[in-house]
Amino acid sequence: MLSALMRQLQQLWHLLLPTPCLWCSLPVQRFDRQLCTACQQTLPQLPLALCHYNLLWLPQVARGLTKPGFDELLSVCYYRQPYQHWLQRWKFARDYSAGDLLQQQFAAVLQQYQQYKHTLPQAIVYVPMHSRKLRQRGFNQAELLAGVAARQLQLPILPLLQRRQYHTAQVGLTRKQRQRNLKTAFSLPKTTMLPERIALVDDVVTTGATANEICRLLRRHGARHISLWTVAVTLFD
Template sequence: MLINTDVNLPFSAIRLLQHGWHLLMPSACLWCSLPVQSATSQLCSACQQALPQLPYRLCHYNLLWLPQVANGLKKPAFDQLLSVSLYQQPYQHWLQQWKFFTDEAAGELLQQQFCALLAEYHSAGRNLPDAILYVPMHASRQRKRGYNQAQLLAQAAASQLKLPLLDILQKTRRLPPQVGLSRKQRQRNLRHSFSLSANISLPAHLALVDDVVTTGATANEICRLLRRHGVRQISLWTVAVTALT
């Protein structure tokens, strides 16, 4: 059960309300529909343990070292890629539910999984960026949807890692949906589609957050813009990445 935490209540009181509600009516796991064990969880313990894993200790927390991933991203303009999972079930289902059907429970689950990966990354002693930014949506599309999932993920990441969140990117052109387009079509659509706030001074290392990376065309366009403004190292952090099959 999701409890609205926007009300003016102490954090401890909100947690107490969640725990009490959980005892009365446990939430259903978002994958198997059995009761969850914790008031703040969206998955039961069995489904959490069964989630697909990526071999981060083998690839040094950079998916660009995995041929299955790297071969699908032609000439990435970013230096590092960190994703919770390949674009597969059950993440594919949750991403679509959040993105197209405003499923807040699925969105909260994905943010939890995203932050858990970042916590693991940090505890492994990996270098953190100086700040975080996110892939923007065109203003008209964001008004229609009501939110930008990349922005929500970036906010969660900034809170988790205690890093600045930069709201400096704008999408200047409204484009047709990218789903189903080839790499060249995506690249052609995205040319000159993003801009940076004027007179902005950027740090040397940034993390760019998005929900899914498919061909890398969107991230590459933004990375080229950032590098023209002096950024030297760019990490791309996403929930999922499409890999070659």
């Protein structure tokens, strides 16, 4: 009853004061969306069906990842505009409208993935954030995206991964610097036994260093097939 009332109030508010589109700034058509219909239709898209919903099949993506420790890669888009702008706004400026938009796009791609795939992961884990950094930012975007995936696919989240070391942002570091930063950065409880099929969620994959380090840990605890799900993937030029 309360949720229905809130939805009606949101619709009424939208009629009185429509939300501006996060791309073109014109009013959106739906109260629960961040983009107008025209902008949604013109967003850049990845050829997911062509590569069987595994971006590792795309040479331009695979060349940027050295020996990926994951078996599948699913992303909404390349790390380019406008997604790059929205991700930075969400993470560093606490723009929750941009965060809502990215979560909506992530859910839409996962819905397509669900319709295409015959076998889904058995559980979801996400890239953890050090407690100090979590206090500074106020949220872990990977955890929020994992929640979207869990609701969309009706899968459990296993909040087991911990980040033991505090590091500054990985942005701008070389592959070797990222790998050095991540040595022994993550941990799992020693007695953890994971399902064989796991999905790992993060916001962006660049060199794959973070995901690879976590995947090595997940495999030591029983994971056999690991899917990496992100909002964006950096394109190798």
